[in-house]
Amino acid sequence: MEINERGILCSRGELDIARTLCCGQLFRYFPEADGSYTVMSGNKSCKLRYEGDFAVIETDSPEYFAEYFDLSTDYSAIVKELSRFDELHNALTVSGGLRILRQDRFETAVSFIISANNNIKRIQGIVERLCSRFGGGAARSAFPTREQMLTLTPQDYRALGCGFRSEYLYKTVPVLTNEYLDSIGNMAHDEAKKELCKLCGVGPKVAECILLFAYKMTDSYPVDTWIFKANAIAELDTPEKVNKYYSERYGKNAGYAQQYIFEYMRNAT
DNA sequence: CTCCAGGTTCTCG
DNA sequence: CGAGAACCTGGA
Numbered sequence: 001m002e003i004n005e006r007g008i009l010c011s012r013g014e015l016d017i018a019r020t021l022c023c024g025q026l027f028r029y030f031p032e033a034d035g036s037y038t039v040m041s042g043n044k045s046c047k048l049r050y051e052g053d054f055a056v057i058e059t060d061s062p063e064y065f066a067e068y069f070d071l072s073t074d075y076s077a078i079v080k081e082l083s084r085f086d087e088l089h090n091a092l093t094v095s096g097g098l099r100i101l102r103q104d105r106f107e108t109a110v111s112f113i114i115s116a117n118n119n120i121k122r123i124q125g126i127v128e129r130l131c132s133r134f135g136g137g138a139a140r141s142a143f144p145t146r147e148q149m150l151t152l153t154p155q156d157y158r159a160l161g162c163g164f165r166s167e168y169l170y171k172t173v174p175v176l177t178n179e180y181l182d183s184i185g186n187m188a189h190d191e192a193k194k195e196l197c198k199l200c201g202v203g204p205k206v207a208e209c210i211l212l213f214a215y216k217m218t219d220s221y222p223v224d225t226w227i228f229k230a231n232a233i234a235e236l237d238t239p240e241k242v243n244k245y246y247s248e249r250y251g252k253n254a255g256y257a258q259q260y261i262f263e264y265m266r267n268a269t
Numbered sequence: 270c271t272c273c274a275g276g277t278t279c280t281c282g
Numbered sequence: 283c284g285a286g287a288a289c290c291t292g293g294a
Contacts, residue, residue: 024275112275119274122292163290168277203277224275238284239276262275 001071008057015055016097017048023263025213027127042104043142070099078256091260105181107143108214113168113201129160149173168201189217218255221247226265
């Protein structure tokens, strides 16, 4: 990896752009006509494309996106550790270059509250409308800050298409101060999850997503409908049982395993 | 028409 | 504490 003032350079093997962006951990990515992708995070943006054997991240905020794409972590070692689990054989075929992001905490919390019982296409639309209407007034604006969102009413959220999640956001956004978000990061995983689950609109699945995709607590194992189907065994008949079993089985690498399975399952159908 | 999507909340036994 | 129903919305 190499960082200069124009951006970041790393090998294709380290960063598979489509895999990393399209596996449902972020919602503000935009495929461009020339084959590149634009990514928005908070009020920052970058553009990703391949040049020969390299993935190039062009941005005004190289330090931010080096952290965002978790470029200091060696993923080959993690994949190697997970390869001893036979049931992950298929999932690991799509693991190459798929990275787990360190996203903005507020944006991630809001986005995954919106994600509940929803589909990725529609989540993207809602988030984009939220940003364009309340984060800057134009397409691809910054994600609105907590302070900007404090003025929103449940009716505003309904107008964005949030549906029954509107009341969740109206109640929870005010709680998501920097102090609160910092305190979550200082907790152990189990305590952080328990604390997040106190928020309206945040249950075990959304809590695990926030902890994995914003705090990069990689012992998280979010269980959505896809993962639940993939891990369907007679004894594991509830999402929380699946969560408990596999987070213990994979330990510190549970989050990576989960993301590889999710990517494989969605491409398999 | 019904079913489903990166689930959570509310209610009831 | 566990099971079941209700829930916005848009695409298949």
